[in-house]
Amino acid sequence: MCGVLLPITTIAFARAAPFGQSGATRKHLETMPRLSRRAFLAASAAFAAGPATGARASASGGVDVVIVGAGAAGIAAARRIATAGRTFALLEAADHVGGRCITDTRTFTVPYDRGAHRIHRPGTYPIAGLARPQRIEVYPAPPSQKVRVGRRYARQGELEDFLTLQVSASRAIADAARTADVVCEQVLPDNLDNWRPTVEFILGPFGCAKDLTQVSAVDFANSAKRDTDTFCRQGFGTLLAALAEGIAVHLSTPVITVDTRRGVAVETPKGTIAARTAIVTVSTNMVAADSIKFIPDLSARQRDAFGKLALGSYDHVAFEFGGNALGLDSDDLVFEKATSTHTAAILANVSGTSLSLIEVAGQFGRDLSAQGEAAMVDFAANWLAGLYGADVKKAIKRSHATRWNHDRWTLGAFSAAAPGGQGARRILMEPVRDAVWFAGEAVHETLWGTVGGAWVSGERAAEAVLRRLSGEKELGSARIEKKAKRRSRHHRAPRRGRPPFGAAKRFQP
Numbered sequence: 001m002c003g004v005l006l007p008i009t010t011i012a013f014a015r016a017a018p019f020g021q022s023g024a025t026r027k028h029l030e031t032m033p034r035l036s037r038r039a040f041l042a043a044s045a046a047f048a049a050g051p052a053t054g055a056r057a058s059a060s061g062g063v064d065v066v067i068v069g070a071g072a073a074g075i076a077a078a079r080r081i082a083t084a085g086r087t088f089a090l091l092e093a094a095d096h097v098g099g100r101c102i103t104d105t106r107t108f109t110v111p112y113d114r115g116a117h118r119i120h121r122p123g124t125y126p127i128a129g130l131a132r133p134q135r136i137e138v139y140p141a142p143p144s145q146k147v148r149v150g151r152r153y154a155r156q157g158e159l160e161d162f163l164t165l166q167v168s169a170s171r172a173i174a175d176a177a178r179t180a181d182v183v184c185e186q187v188l189p190d191n192l193d194n195w196r197p198t199v200e201f202i203l204g205p206f207g208c209a210k211d212l213t214q215v216s217a218v219d220f221a222n223s224a225k226r227d228t229d230t231f232c233r234q235g236f237g238t239l240l241a242a243l244a245e246g247i248a249v250h251l252s253t254p255v256i257t258v259d260t261r262r263g264v265a266v267e268t269p270k271g272t273i274a275a276r277t278a279i280v281t282v283s284t285n286m287v288a289a290d291s292i293k294f295i296p297d298l299s300a301r302q303r304d305a306f307g308k309l310a311l312g313s314y315d316h317v318a319f320e321f322g323g324n325a326l327g328l329d330s331d332d333l334v335f336e337k338a339t340s341t342h343t344a345a346i347l348a349n350v351s352g353t354s355l356s357l358i359e360v361a362g363q364f365g366r367d368l369s370a371q372g373e374a375a376m377v378d379f380a381a382n383w384l385a386g387l388y389g390a391d392v393k394k395a396i397k398r399s400h401a402t403r404w405n406h407d408r409w410t411l412g413a414f415s416a417a418a419p420g421g422q423g424a425r426r427i428l429m430e431p432v433r434d435a436v437w438f439a440g441e442a443v444h445e446t447l448w449g450t451v452g453g454a455w456v457s458g459e460r461a462a463e464a465v466l467r468r469l470s471g472e473k474e475l476g477s478a479r480i481e482k483k484a485k486r487r488s489r490h491h492r493a494p495r496r497g498r499p500p501f502g503a504a505k506r507f508q509p
């Protein structure tokens with residue numbers, strides 16, 4: 001181990017380009033039946049950052065906490081640790097903060113969320129409440145969705161049938177989950193008929209990033225309803241980056257080893273940092289792929305838990321159109337009445353712009369993304385042409401497809417537990433040798449797969465670390481979560497000039 005000076009890196013994000021409602025998106029709107037969003041989903045379970053302040057080494061050298069990963073969980077943890085006046089080093093492998101919640105302001109003329117876009121349950125969890133002080137505009141998602149049946153929209157009666165079947169499918173899974181953690185797909189009702197592929201797509205790939213054959217019924221049933229969403233006009237990633245403002249983040253600093261034999265020693269290519277504790281927020285697939293070496297190794301039980309929470313596949317194929325090519329409203333969500341797993345969803349005219357996202361997910365999305373970006377764009381353009389006519393393809397000005405399964409620092413989208421694996425989330429909440437805590441979307445029992453869940457789990461891990469540092473007794477996890485939620489509701493980013501985030505520039509072994 002050698003003493004090193006890690007560069008404190010200013011978080012480099014371009015300010016979101018100004019943009020507004022596209023007049024074109026308001027024209028040529030068809031009249032079509034809609035389901036209320038509440039009813040529909042009830043069925044289914046870069047601001048430029050300010051100058052970063054540094055982190056002060058503790059008197060004994062090193063820091064109180066090393067936080068690995070500056071996604072939602074890492075940022076939330078760092079804010080909490082800093083507010084408590086403890087020293088920390090937040091290490092991020094990529095050259096930007098945000099992880100799976102990042103807004104790209106370069107590819108298109110408008111902000112483009114490459115990962116998370118919807119703020120789920122804004123009234124319950126803190127993220128949306130923190131937007132206003134950050135000068136980010138949030139607004140409610142439209143309350144309904146549409147279903148395309150070939151080249152027309154579903155009629156009211158068809159939508160009602162579909163909704164009824166979707167509700168009964170969700171109920172069947174929830175009922176089965178009361179007695180056993182079975183495979184979701186095995187307990188679907190027999191009467192889904194020709195709506196079955198659509199119901200399976202919405203509850204499986206679209207909701208869980210996995211086909212229902214791969215999803216635990218208990219995890220599905222425990223998942224908090226995500227029926228009220230808000231959107232960020234500047235992008236969800238822009239909001240998250242703003243919440244990291246003022247936090248010292250060491251970008252391009254991948255952690256190689258976490259050694260807990262004597263205190264905590266965290267090795268990076270830039271040197272080794274000594275710490276009293278660590279919070280590790282990297283994705284489950286990153287841990288399962290041994291991207292970080294733990295010394296001593298994690299227990300077989302923990303490794304098994306990471307494996308059971310493997311990430312599903314979920315990607316956006318983004319099209320910037322010349323005008324309102326699909327004739328849809330701002331932020332309209334459209335499904336098709338599918339006949340196979342080769343289907344997708346459309347989030348049209350994002351925040352009133354001419355950017356639309358085609359969502360591909362589950363096993364079909366995984367296979368497609370393995371073929372590369374061109375194949376993804378090709379599928380999405382042809383699929384849209386099948387639903388809206390060939391002229392749609394001519395209206396595409398620019399395109400891009402995410403490939404999260406191939407993202408070097410993530411290796412997937414988000415975690416839905418494998419059948420029988422829901423208990424794995426609690427196992428990840430247990431500390432390793434009273435020194436390392438895991439956090440992230442997978443470490444939340446009801447909000448898994450969301451930025452809100454990652455945020456709350458980061459705060460919860462920080463609370464556990466703070467108790468450990470002050471020698472307090474462990475509280476029950478339910479109480480911890482309640483406390484973290486209460487605090488985050490009232491918590492605001494520190495005022496400029498006050499020094500809570502960080503402290504030192506120098507780390508010593």
Ligand SMILES: Cc1cc2nc3c(=O)[nH]c(=O)nc-3n(C[C@H](O)[C@H](O)[C@H](O)COP(=O)(O)OP(=O)(O)OC[C@H]3O[C@@H](n4cnc5c(N)ncnc54)[C@H](O)[C@@H]3O)c2cc1C
Binds near residue numbers: 116255314404414450
């Ligand atoms: C396409 C897509 C759409 C989504 N849509 C939504 C949505 O609409 N709403 C929603 O709430 N959620 C959505 N999600 C899920 C959401 O993005 C995630 O649940 C959340 O962002 C996870 O945050 P996290 O902090 O747990 O992990 P991450 O964001 O993955 O953060 C972990 C960080 O660790 C870093 N890292 C990895 N390895 C190392 C290492 N060795 N050393 C240092 N750093 C490392 C990574 O670079 C990353 O920045 C979506 C996800 C995807 C992929």
